[in-house]
Amino acid sequence: MPFRTLTSFVITTLLIVALGFGAAQEPIRVGVIGPFTGGFAAFGGYLEEGVRMALDELGNEIAGRPVELYVEDSRGDVEEFVTRVRALHERDNVHVIVGPVLGSEGMAVVDWARDSGVPVIVAYSAPEDVTMRQRTHSVVRSSWTGAQPMFPFGEYIAEELGFRNVVVVGQDYSFPHNQAGGFIRGFCAAGGEEVQRIWHPVGVDDFSSILATLPRDVDAALYVGGGADVITFVRQWHDFGLDQVMPLLGGSNIPDTTVLPELGDDALGMLSAMQYAEGLETERFVAWREAYEERYGRIPAATAEHAYTGLMMAARAAEAVDGNVEDRDAFIEALRTLEVTDAPRGNFTLDAYGNPVQTIYIREVRPREDGQLVNVPIAAIENVSQFGPYVGDPEAYMALPPDSSDYPPGVCADIELP
Amino acid sequence: MTSRALVFLLVLAAAAALISLPWWMPSFYLTLTIRILFFSLLAMSFTFLAGQGGMVSLAQVAVFGTSAYVLAILSTQHGVAWSAAVPLALASGTTLAAVFGVFAVRTLGIYFLMITLALGQIVWGVAFQWVSMTGGFDGIGGLRAPTVLGVAFRSPESFYLLVLAATVLTGWLLHRIINSPFGLALNGVRDSPTRMQALGYPVSLIRYLAFVVAGLVASIAGVFFAYFTGVVNPSALDLFRSVWVLVVSILGGVGSLIGAVIGTTIVVLLQTVVSQITPRYMTIIGLVFLLTILFAPDGITGRFHALRKRLKRERPSGGPTIDDRGPVEREV
Amino acid sequence: MTTIIILNGLSHAGLLFIMASGLTLAFGLMRVVNLAHGAFYLWGGYIGISVFRATGNWWLALLAGGAAIALLGFIKERILLHWVRGKVLSESLMAIGLATILADLALSIWGGSPLSIRVPADLNPRITLLGITYPGFRLLVILMSVVIGLGLWLLLAKTKLGALIRAGVDDRETTAALGINIYVLFTLVFMLSAFLAGIAGVIGGTFLTIQPGADFQVLTLALVVIIIGGMGSLPGAAIGALVTGLILSFGRAYVPELSFFLTFAPMAIILAIRPQGLFGRAFG
Structure with missing residues (x-):
C-alpha cells in the first residue's frame, strides 16, 4: 500500500524535522x-x-x-x-x-x-x-505458568506433611485446572494416592452446599482460583466449622496480597506455593x-x-x-x-x-511486625521449570492433553510420570 | 449547481473516501474504523427498535454475543467451515431474538427495558457458567477470519471492505424497511398502539417482527466482532456493553439510523483519546451521556434536524425525544 | 444439607427483599424504576465497609451506609429527576448514566479488589443445631429483612405518611389537588428507597463481598424479584425474593452450571402467563 507508506513517511519526516533530533x-x-x-x-x-x-x-x-x-x-x-x-x-x-x-x-x-x-x-x-x-x-x-509452582507444592505436601489424599475445590476454568494439574503431578510423584476435584462456576457467593458434601476422610483440602470467590470460600470454610475438620491449603493466589487483608485471621497459617513471597527476607x-x-x-x-x-x-x-x-x-x-x-x-x-x-517458595501466612499478614517462605525449591517433573522431556509434556477439569486423572496409580 | 447535484457529489466523495480508506489511512485508524463499523451495526439494531418501534432493548448485546459464541464454538471446537458456521451463527442469534421477542413484546416502555435487561443477563450468566460449552471465564479463542476465493479476510484491509459493505448494505435495507408500509405501521404502533389495534393492525406481530429483524442485524455485528477479536468470552455480552450501546445510540440520536454511526464514532474516538489522558474516562462518558439526556434527549442528529428546521424558518421544535417514542404505560 | 440450602436461600432472599422493597416502593408512588439502585447498593456497601474499618461498630456502619445513600437519593431526586420529571424513559436512562459514573468513581476510591466486612464474632456466633454448624449472621439477615418488611408495612398501613403515600399511589392528581405537596412526598419516598439500598449494600458487604460489578449483579436479581412479584407491590417483593433466593440456592447446590439460568425461569413463566406479576396491577 504505497500511499500509506508515503503518509507515514511524511509524518515521520515531519516529526524528526520538527524535533530536530x-x-x-x-x-x-x-x-x-x-x-x-x-x-x-x-x-x-x-x-x-x-x-x-x-x-x-x-x-x-x-x-x-x-x-x-x-x-x-x-x-x-x-x-x-x-x-x-x-x-x-x-x-x-x-x-x-x-x-x-x-x-x-x-x-x-x-x-x-x-x-x-x-x-x-x-x-x-x-x-x-x-x-x-x-x-x-x-x-x-x-x-x-499456572502449574509451575504447584509441582513442588504437591511434592512438599506429600513428602513433608505426609498427606496421601487431598480434595481440590476450585473455579471452573483453565487457570485453576492448570493449578490442580500441577499439584496432582507433583503430589503423585512424591507418593500421594488420590486427589479428588470439585469445580464451581466463577462468581458463586455461596459455598455451603459444596462444603456440606465435601469428603471428610481426606488429609486436607486445597482451594484454587482467585478474586472475590476466595474471600467467600475461606470465610465460609470457617463459618461452617470446617477449620476444625481438616487443614485448608491455598492455590498460588489464594492468600494473595490483594485479598489477605480481607481474609484476616482466617488465613493464618495457610500454606501455598508461588515464585513470589512478600515475606521474603x-x-x-x-x-x-x-x-x-x-x-x-x-x-x-x-x-x-x-x-x-x-x-x-x-x-x-x-x-x-x-x-x-x-x-x-x-x-x-x-x-x-x-x-x-x-x-x-x-x-x-x-x-x-x-x-x-525459577525458585518456588513454599509459603505460610503469618503476621509481620506491623500486624499485616504476609506470605513468609518456609522452604525454597530452586530451578523449577514450567514442565515440572517433565523437565527432561518437554515435548512429552506438550504432547499430553492440556490440564482440564478431569485431566490429569486424580488417582495417582493412573498417572504415568517420567 | 443545484443543491441536488451538490448532495450527489458529496455522497460520491464520501463513498470514494470510505472505499479508498485502506490505501491511505494509517493502520491503527483503519482498525478503529473497523470497530466503529461493526459496533455501528449493533447500535443500528438498537436504534431501529428504539427509534422506529419505541422499544428500548438491553437484550441486543445478548443476541450479538450469542451469534459470536456460536461462530467461535462451531469454527474452533467442531471444525465447521465458515460457509456453514456464519449462517448458523446468524440463525442462532436471530432465533434467540425470536424467543426473547415472545416475552418482551408483550410489554412497553420501562417494563420492556427491564425485561430485556434481565433476559440479556440470563445469556451472560449462561456464557459465564456453562463452562463445558462456552469455556466459561476463558471463553473460546483461536478464531480466525477465513480466506474466501483467494481473499484473506485476516488482513485488515479486506476485512475493512467487507465490514463496510455489510454495514452499508444492512443500513440501506433497514432504511428500506423503515420507509416501507411495515415501517410506517411500526411507527404507528410506537405512537398509538390502541388506535392501530382498532384499525385492525396486528400490533404484537408488528412489534415482534421488528424485534426479530433487529436481532438479525445484531447477529451480523456479532459475526464481525468474533472474527475481529478472535476470542469470544463473557465480556462480549456483559451489561457494560449493553449500557455502552445504549449510550452511543442515545448520544447519536435514535431518530435516524445515521445517529447510530455518529454516536458510535464519537464515543469510540472519545474513549481512545480520553483514556490516554485519564483513567477515569468512563466518568467522562457517563457525564456526556447524562448531559445528553438532560439537554439534548433527541441526540446529536435530533439537534441537527432542529437546527436545520430553524434555519429554514420552520416551526421550531426540539425534535422527538426518546420519551415521545411510545406510550409510557404497559398494555395488558 | 437441605436445611442449610433452605437457610441460605432465605438469607439471600432477605438481602434481595431489602433491595427490591426499595425499588418497588419508589416505583409504586413515582413510576420510576431507579436503575441506579445497584450503584446505590455498591456505594452503601463501600461506605459501610469504610466506616466499619474506622470504628469497628457494625451497626454504626449499617446506619452510615444507609444515611449516606439516603442523602445521595435526595440529591438525585431533587436535582436530576426533577429535571426530567414525567419522562419515564429519560428518568431510567439518566439513572444508567449516573450508575456508570458512580461505579467508576467507586473504583477510583476503593480500588478493584473485593472488599468485605469481617463480621464481629458477637454478631456471628456459630450456631450448631442438629449436627449442622450455621453462621449466625445469616440468621440475623433473615430477621432484619422480616423486621424491615413489617416496618414498611406498618409505615404504609398505619401512619399518616403511609396514608398520603397510598393516596399518591392510587391517584396522584387528586392527592396533589387536595393541597398535599406531592413532590415532598416523592423526595421522602425516594430517600427511603435509597436508604434501603444503602443498608442492603452494608449487609451484602458483610455476608458477601463488594467489588466492581456487584452493582449490576444485585440490581438484575432485584429486577427479577419485582418482575415476578409485580411492580409496586410490597408483598410481591417478598414472594419474589423468596422464590428467587431459594431457586438460586438450590440451583447452586444441584446444577451449578445452570444456576443463573434457573433463577430467571420463574420470571419467564410469570411473564408468559401474568405479565403484570403476581401482585402487580395493570397500569394504563
Whole structure:
C-alpha cells in the first residue's frame, strides 16, 4: 500500500524535522497494557506501579536512550484488549510490550504477536500454552505458568506433611485446572494416592452446599482460583466449622496480597506455593519491598514484582544490543538468553520456550511486625521449570492433553510420570 | 449547481473516501474504523427498535454475543467451515431474538427495558457458567477470519471492505424497511398502539417482527466482532456493553439510523483519546451521556434536524425525544 | 444439607427483599424504576465497609451506609429527576448514566479488589443445631429483612405518611389537588428507597463481598424479584425474593452450571402467563 507508506513517511519526516533530533535520541517506546478499570482493575494498578518504579530506577533511560511509556487500559475485555494492543503497535509503534495479566489476554496476545512480531513480556497472565503449545518466538515471560509452582507444592505436601489424599475445590476454568494439574503431578510423584476435584462456576457467593458434601476422610483440602470467590470460600470454610475438620491449603493466589487483608485471621497459617513471597527476607528483596511500600504505601503484590522485572528484562536486553531495539531479531534473542539478575524475588533464566526457570517458595501466612499478614517462605525449591517433573522431556509434556477439569486423572496409580 | 447535484457529489466523495480508506489511512485508524463499523451495526439494531418501534432493548448485546459464541464454538471446537458456521451463527442469534421477542413484546416502555435487561443477563450468566460449552471465564479463542476465493479476510484491509459493505448494505435495507408500509405501521404502533389495534393492525406481530429483524442485524455485528477479536468470552455480552450501546445510540440520536454511526464514532474516538489522558474516562462518558439526556434527549442528529428546521424558518421544535417514542404505560 | 440450602436461600432472599422493597416502593408512588439502585447498593456497601474499618461498630456502619445513600437519593431526586420529571424513559436512562459514573468513581476510591466486612464474632456466633454448624449472621439477615418488611408495612398501613403515600399511589392528581405537596412526598419516598439500598449494600458487604460489578449483579436479581412479584407491590417483593433466593440456592447446590439460568425461569413463566406479576396491577 504505497500511499500509506508515503503518509507515514511524511509524518515521520515531519516529526524528526520538527524535533530536530537525530536517530540517537529517538526514545525507546514501551507499551504497558492491562486492566486498569473493570472487575480486574487491582491487577492493572500493581502492573503500572511495578513498571513505573523500574523506570524511575533506570532514570527513565535505557542504553542511553530516553524511554516513552504508553499505557493502555484493556478493561479486562478481550475485544478492548485486542484493539488497544494494536494501538500500541500500529499507532504508537512501541518497541516492546510489558503486559497482559489476565489469562484470556495472554492467549490473545500470543495470537497477535505471532502476526505482528512485536516483543511481548508477559507480566502475570498464566496460561501455560503462551510459552508451550501456542508459543511464538517474540513472547517471553517474567512471570509463571499456572502449574509451575504447584509441582513442588504437591511434592512438599506429600513428602513433608505426609498427606496421601487431598480434595481440590476450585473455579471452573483453565487457570485453576492448570493449578490442580500441577499439584496432582507433583503430589503423585512424591507418593500421594488420590486427589479428588470439585469445580464451581466463577462468581458463586455461596459455598455451603459444596462444603456440606465435601469428603471428610481426606488429609486436607486445597482451594484454587482467585478474586472475590476466595474471600467467600475461606470465610465460609470457617463459618461452617470446617477449620476444625481438616487443614485448608491455598492455590498460588489464594492468600494473595490483594485479598489477605480481607481474609484476616482466617488465613493464618495457610500454606501455598508461588515464585513470589512478600515475606521474603533476602537483602535484595527487602530493599525493593521497602522502596515500594515507601512509594505506594502498600505491600507489593506478585504482579508488581513481575511487571518491575519485566521492564528490567526489556532494559537489559536493550543494553545487550546497544540500545538498537529496532533490530528486533537481535533484541528478542537477547531477551530470551538473558540471565535475569534484577528480579527482587531472585535470579532466574528463561527456558528454551521463554518461561522462567525459577525458585518456588513454599509459603505460610503469618503476621509481620506491623500486624499485616504476609506470605513468609518456609522452604525454597530452586530451578523449577514450567514442565515440572517433565523437565527432561518437554515435548512429552506438550504432547499430553492440556490440564482440564478431569485431566490429569486424580488417582495417582493412573498417572504415568517420567 | 443545484443543491441536488451538490448532495450527489458529496455522497460520491464520501463513498470514494470510505472505499479508498485502506490505501491511505494509517493502520491503527483503519482498525478503529473497523470497530466503529461493526459496533455501528449493533447500535443500528438498537436504534431501529428504539427509534422506529419505541422499544428500548438491553437484550441486543445478548443476541450479538450469542451469534459470536456460536461462530467461535462451531469454527474452533467442531471444525465447521465458515460457509456453514456464519449462517448458523446468524440463525442462532436471530432465533434467540425470536424467543426473547415472545416475552418482551408483550410489554412497553420501562417494563420492556427491564425485561430485556434481565433476559440479556440470563445469556451472560449462561456464557459465564456453562463452562463445558462456552469455556466459561476463558471463553473460546483461536478464531480466525477465513480466506474466501483467494481473499484473506485476516488482513485488515479486506476485512475493512467487507465490514463496510455489510454495514452499508444492512443500513440501506433497514432504511428500506423503515420507509416501507411495515415501517410506517411500526411507527404507528410506537405512537398509538390502541388506535392501530382498532384499525385492525396486528400490533404484537408488528412489534415482534421488528424485534426479530433487529436481532438479525445484531447477529451480523456479532459475526464481525468474533472474527475481529478472535476470542469470544463473557465480556462480549456483559451489561457494560449493553449500557455502552445504549449510550452511543442515545448520544447519536435514535431518530435516524445515521445517529447510530455518529454516536458510535464519537464515543469510540472519545474513549481512545480520553483514556490516554485519564483513567477515569468512563466518568467522562457517563457525564456526556447524562448531559445528553438532560439537554439534548433527541441526540446529536435530533439537534441537527432542529437546527436545520430553524434555519429554514420552520416551526421550531426540539425534535422527538426518546420519551415521545411510545406510550409510557404497559398494555395488558 | 437441605436445611442449610433452605437457610441460605432465605438469607439471600432477605438481602434481595431489602433491595427490591426499595425499588418497588419508589416505583409504586413515582413510576420510576431507579436503575441506579445497584450503584446505590455498591456505594452503601463501600461506605459501610469504610466506616466499619474506622470504628469497628457494625451497626454504626449499617446506619452510615444507609444515611449516606439516603442523602445521595435526595440529591438525585431533587436535582436530576426533577429535571426530567414525567419522562419515564429519560428518568431510567439518566439513572444508567449516573450508575456508570458512580461505579467508576467507586473504583477510583476503593480500588478493584473485593472488599468485605469481617463480621464481629458477637454478631456471628456459630450456631450448631442438629449436627449442622450455621453462621449466625445469616440468621440475623433473615430477621432484619422480616423486621424491615413489617416496618414498611406498618409505615404504609398505619401512619399518616403511609396514608398520603397510598393516596399518591392510587391517584396522584387528586392527592396533589387536595393541597398535599406531592413532590415532598416523592423526595421522602425516594430517600427511603435509597436508604434501603444503602443498608442492603452494608449487609451484602458483610455476608458477601463488594467489588466492581456487584452493582449490576444485585440490581438484575432485584429486577427479577419485582418482575415476578409485580411492580409496586410490597408483598410481591417478598414472594419474589423468596422464590428467587431459594431457586438460586438450590440451583447452586444441584446444577451449578445452570444456576443463573434457573433463577430467571420463574420470571419467564410469570411473564408468559401474568405479565403484570403476581401482585402487580395493570397500569394504563
